Amino acid sequence: MKSSASLVLLLLLAANVSAQEKPERYADSAVGFSFAVPQGWAVSDVPSEKFKVVHGPRLNGFTPNIATVDDEFEGALKDYMALSQRHLEASYKRLGYDSVKLLRQAEFTTREGLVGVKLTNEVKTFGKELVFAQYAFGGKGNAKLIFTCVSLAADFAVIEPVCEASMKTLTIAK
Numbered sequence: 001m002k003s004s005a006s007l008v009l010l011l012l013l014a015a016n017v018s019a020q021e022k023p024e025r026y027a028d029s030a031v032g033f034s035f036a037v038p039q040g041w042a043v044s045d046v047p048s049e050k051f052k053v054v055h056g057p058r059l060n061g062f063t064p065n066i067a068t069v070d071d072e073f074e075g076a077l078k079d080y081m082a083l084s085q086r087h088l089e090a091s092y093k094r095l096g097y098d099s100v101k102l103l104r105q106a107e108f109t110t111r112e113g114l115v116g117v118k119l120t121n122e123v124k125t126f127g128k129e130l131v132f133a134q135y136a137f138g139g140k141g142n143a144k145l146i147f148t149c150v151s152l153a154a155d156f157a158v159i160e161p162v163c164e165a166s167m168k169t170l171t172i173a174k
Contacts (some may be wrong), residue, residue, distance in 0.1 A: 025169075026054050031070055032173030033145060038162045056162070062128065064151040064159045066166065071144045080144050081105075081117045081136050088121065098124040108135055110170045122153055129153035133160060135167045140174060 026043050027034035028051060037043060041056045055065040073080040085102060092100040101122045108118040116137040123130050133149040133156075147170070149163035 026052065028052075028068075031143070031145070032140060033068075034171050035147070036166050036169040038166050041162075054166075056159070059155050059159075060152055062130075062152045062155070064149070064155065064162075066147055066149050066163060069146050069148075070139060071146070072142045073144050074142050077117055077136060077138050077144060081119055081134075084134075084136075084146075085119060085121075092123070096125055103131070108167065111168050112171055114170060114172060131156040131160075133163055135163075135170070137170065137172055139172055145172065 024037065025034045026037050031051075037054055038056065041054055043052050043054050046053050050070070051068040053065050053067050055063050057063075071080075073083075085105075088095070088100055089102075092098075103120040103122055104118075105120075106118050108116045110116070114137055116135055119132075119134045119136070121132045121134075123132060129152065130150055131153045135147045135149070137145050139145045147167060149159065149167075151159035
């Protein structure tokens, strides 16, 4: 089971990212997904990571972002996300968090009718309170695609609708 949390921490600490100029959509042809990049946000390479990170302008000392991971799991998406949540709750200290709290879990549907699962967690780390909204979908075969939107907890009411709008545009080739 992969954790998008490490990618989020990497982005928090990384200074060496190179942004693309105003892309309209972020597309990964190898895995077969794309989604609209929020207006004013950029797409950046992160060294040694498979996927690029979509990020907004700095807000209150933090860069809100959407990070992507993929994983293989033979079971249903809801079972994968339940296992992922249990893993997060059981190993949050090892992942570098002081605490984790599940705020909500819900079904999420894109404009094209893709049905996924959305988990929203609040974590405390490095003296910051962050909110992770994970949008998970099935990909090709047993692939699971997880798009994690992260912001400071204090800014989540502003960032969540931006991420929701972007994830509503998600397309995945089957």
